[in-house]
Amino acid sequence: MKKIVLPGDLISEGDEYTPNTYTEGGKIFSAVAGMCTEDNRVVPLEGSWTARTGDIVIGTVTNVGRNGTYEVELEHFMKGMLMDKFGRTTFIAGDVVEAIVERVENRRTVILTKPRRLHGGTVIEVKPSKIPRIIGKNNSMIKQISEITKSNIVAGENGIVWIKGGDTGLAVSAVQEIERSAHISGLTDIIQEMLLNKGN
Amino acid sequence: MGAIDIIKSMHVRDLIVEGKREDGRGLMDFRKIKVETNLFENAEGSAMVDLGGTRVLAGIKMDVETPMKDTKDMGNFMVASELLPLAYSEYEAGPPNPESIELARVTDRGIRAGECINLKKLFIEEGKVWSVFADIYVLNYDGNLFDASALAVMSALSTTKVPKYEDGKVVREDRSASLKLDNFTVSTTFAKINGRIAIDPTGNEEGALSSRLTISNDGKVVRAVQKGISGGWKEDEVYDAIGASLEKYKELRSHIPKVR
Amino acid sequence: MGSSADKPKLIINGKRVDGRGFSEMRPMKIEAGVLKNADGSAYLEQGKNRILAAVFGPKEATPRHMAKADRAIIKCRYAMAPFSSLSEHGRSGPNRRAVEIAKVIREVFENVVILEDFPGSQIDISIEVLQGDGGTRAAGITAAAVALANAGIPMKDIVYGISTGRIDEHIILDLDMIEDNFSDADIPVAVSPRNNEILLLQMDGGMTKEQFKEAIGMVMESGKTISKIQRDALLEVYRKEEKRHEKNKKQ
Numbered sequence: 122m123k124k125i126v127l128p129g130d131l132i133s134e135g136d137e138y139t140p141n142t143y144t145e146g147g148k149i150f151s152a153v154a155g156m157c158t159e160d161n162r163v164v165p166l167e168g169s170w171t172a173r174t175g176d177i178v179i180g181t182v183t184n185v186g187r188n189g190t191y192e193v194e195l196e197h198f199m200k201g202m203l204m205d206k207f208g209r210t211t212f213i214a215g216d217v218v219e220a221i222v223e224r225v226e227n228r229r230t231v232i233l234t235k236p237r238r239l240h241g242g243t244v245i246e247v248k249p250s251k252i253p254r255i256i257g258k259n260n261s262m263i264k265q266i267s268e269i270t271k272s273n274i275v276a277g278e279n280g281i282v283w284i285k286g287g288d289t290g291l292a293v294s295a296v297q298e299i300e301r302s303a304h305i306s307g308l309t310d311i312i313q314e315m316l317l318n319k320g321n
Numbered sequence: 322m323g324a325i326d327i328i329k330s331m332h333v334r335d336l337i338v339e340g341k342r343e344d345g346r347g348l349m350d351f352r353k354i355k356v357e358t359n360l361f362e363n364a365e366g367s368a369m370v371d372l373g374g375t376r377v378l379a380g381i382k383m384d385v386e387t388p389m390k391d392t393k394d395m396g397n398f399m400v401a402s403e404l405l406p407l408a409y410s411e412y413e414a415g416p417p418n419p420e421s422i423e424l425a426r427v428t429d430r431g432i433r434a435g436e437c438i439n440l441k442k443l444f445i446e447e448g449k450v451w452s453v454f455a456d457i458y459v460l461n462y463d464g465n466l467f468d469a470s471a472l473a474v475m476s477a478l479s480t481t482k483v484p485k486y487e488d489g490k491v492v493r494e495d496r497s498a499s500l501k502l503d504n505f506t507v508s509t510t511f512a513k514i515n516g517r518i519a520i521d522p523t524g525n526e527e528g529a530l531s532s533r534l535t536i537s538n539d540g541k542v543v544r545a546v547q548k549g550i551s552g553g554w555k556e557d558e559v560y561d562a563i564g565a566s567l568e569k570y571k572e573l574r575s576h577i578p579k580v581r
Numbered sequence: 582m583g584s585s586a587d588k589p590k591l592i593i594n595g596k597r598v599d600g601r602g603f604s605e606m607r608p609m610k611i612e613a614g615v616l617k618n619a620d621g622s623a624y625l626e627q628g629k630n631r632i633l634a635a636v637f638g639p640k641e642a643t644p645r646h647m648a649k650a651d652r653a654i655i656k657c658r659y660a661m662a663p664f665s666s667l668s669e670h671g672r673s674g675p676n677r678r679a680v681e682i683a684k685v686i687r688e689v690f691e692n693v694v695i696l697e698d699f700p701g702s703q704i705d706i707s708i709e710v711l712q713g714d715g716g717t718r719a720a721g722i723t724a725a726a727v728a729l730a731n732a733g734i735p736m737k738d739i740v741y742g743i744s745t746g747r748i749d750e751h752i753i754l755d756l757d758m759i760e761d762n763f764s765d766a767d768i769p770v771a772v773s774p775r776n777n778e779i780l781l782l783q784m785d786g787g788m789t790k791e792q793f794k795e796a797i798g799m800v801m802e803s804g805k806t807i808s809k810i811q812r813d814a815l816l817e818v819y820r821k822e823e824k825r826h827e828k829n830k831k832q
Contacts, residue, residue, distance in 0.1 A: 127739065128735070128736045128737065128738060129736075129737060129775045141735065145737070150737065152695055152735035153730075153734075154730050154733060167621065167730075167732060167733025169620075169733065180324075181324030181325060181327070194325070196324075196325055198639045198640050198641045198702035198703070229700070241335075243331075243343075244328050244332075250733060281325065290345055301822050304819050304822070305822060311826060360711075361664065361665075361711060363629065363665060363666055363713075363714070364712070374617050376616070376617075380662060380663065380664025380711075383670075384669045403673055403674070405707065405709060406637075406707050407619055407622070407633065407634075407707040407709060408616075408618060410618065414658050414674075452670075454663065456662065456673065462618060463617070493667050
């Protein structure tokens with residue numbers, strides 16, 4: 122059974138570090154409001170994004186440097202830096218890009234790679250902790266929303282979701298419903314029903 | 322404005338060309354309005370207004386003071402506003418900035434010009450008058466602070482109880498008399514976005530607008546106007562906005578509690 | 582402290598002016614997640630106190646030179662609304678008292694927030710007293726702790742605050758404004774319940790060591806109640822959605 126834990130709640134005995142916990146006196150405690158899984162992992166329900174290699178993010182180009190480097194605003198306290206030396210695309214300030222985290226440098230800068238420009242559409246900000254749920258297992262959730270709304274959707278781990286075409290309003294509603302209900306089981310069915318009933 | 326906000330405002334500009342808005346409203350529709358009053362017993366009056374995602378609080382305090390030199394037979398009405406840092410990530414603590422001063426002054430003007438409070442009735446005795454302080458506290462920003470603040474201050478004033486003044490002392494525990502209001506004004510704000518005009522702009526729409534027009538009226542005549550941001554207005558556009566503003570009076574007035 | 586000449590009778594027949602027992606706190610209610618733009622927020626009512634707390638961050642530290650390379654910094658604001666008191670209209674914005682209170686509150690949270698997780702960043706805590714009736718700094722801490730957890734800021738514990746003090750020979754808990762004005766001692770306290778460490782302690786007045794012990798004992802005892810109210814507020818955010826979906830299913 123998954124259960125909701127809060128900061129300071131005992132998770133287990135031991136002293137090995139797992140994300141979203143801290144250890145004190147030979148015990149592991151939760152550091153956040155989250156779901157505690159059966160194998161004593163804490164999956165946060167709130168909080169900001171922690172950059173990991175391989176994460177897909179969405180940001181805005183804010184500065185164009187030399188040799189295909191670009192500064193990217195990720196709506197995060199760390200700045201994004203896009204290195205696309207051999208890329209064929211060039212970007213200008215204001216472009217919305219999807220990119221992959223290559224590594225984090227000096228705990229300050231997120232080095233990005235494999236950029237793709239996202240033309241038009243709109244973006245919404247959601248709690249980064251809810252992005253895995255918005256994507257779903259093997260992209261199942263996002264695929265479902267895309268198919269029914271006919272919208273093109275990209276979800277960035279940094280909490281930015283890009284939506285273009287189709288029934289944009291309905292897609293936005295679905296994403297926001299998942300954000301509110303991330304801790305609820307059977308969410309795929311709930312969202313499907315919502316989408317088929319046009320949001321009612 | 323963050324980089325992401327620019328994308329949102331571009332989307333707003335694209336939508337409005339087709340006569341659409343991000344929340345599906347018509348161009349001349351207000352968002353959902355909720356007004357709560359009498360929230361704080363320490364204040365003489367209070368109201369909280371939810372205008373869509375915008376949340377504004379107004380508190381009224383009344384003190385006995387010496388009158389201004391040039392208006393010795395009149396009380397005072399003062400409006401101040403704070404864009405609290407908790408309302409929006411871009412608001413910072415510190416001395417009042419031009420935006421919050423404009424908000425307070427435009428709210429003040431709509432109510433003062435509408436002669437809602439009869440300042441002569443705030444006269445107590447030679448050298449003693451009531452001062453009415455209205456403080457606007459912005460708790461959550463999602464556009465159109467002008468209309469939300471006007472509604473909050475009007476609602477707070479309409480539920481304001483005047484403390485007893487006895488033997489040269491203010492007795493706040495005894496507040497039986499209501500502050501009598503002679504008139505009611507409402508505020509309506511129009512945004513010009515990509516050449517189209519929409520009422521009650523959201524935060525994203527305010528990021529996209531070229532110009533703004535705030536019109537206060539009392540259901541009969543226009544009482545105050547404030548044009549903001551650099552874009553211009555054609556004569557006919559102003560007349561249309563005035564017409565639309567007067568048409569909105571009834572709807573907005575229905576949210577202000579009746580004085581008992 | 583008021584002068585003893587105009588001190589009203591604060592204890593009558595073994596009860597306090599509002600009818601409470603010595604160790605009885607005022608009714609407390611907290612709601613989490615009340616503001617949309619903030620990353621985390623909480624609204625607290627405690628007797629006549631009405632307090633709003635909100636958290637933004639971690640965000641980029643400004644000005645840049647304030648940033649610490651190895652950890653996040655906390656910025657804290659505490660302010661009383663101009664309409665918050667029963668007496669005359671107040672000045673807006675934080676005064677000297679408020680600046681000191683904000684500093685000691687910041688230090689409370691620097692103890693429990695895991696600052697090392699976000700080097701170079703800044704976490705903003707805002708506490709707005711909409712209506713004050715004694716014990717607002719302690720209540721502000723109780724609310725801010727819920728706002729921090731609601732924002733998902735990693736921390737070791739959910740801190741609570743409450744005030745204690747003395748009237749004549751009686752030690753009392755959770756002083757309201759009248760008691761605060763005329764008490765013989767007033768002690769705001771904040772505690773980390775996981776280890777009962779005291780993170781905020783201020784006092785003015787006079788207390789013997791024994792009286793101090795009794796007062797702190799009362800605080801620790803009340804912590805069980807306050808912690809439960811804080812936890813329920815945080816859990817209610819999720820329970821509310823569960824109830825909504827259950828209702829939808831039935832229809």
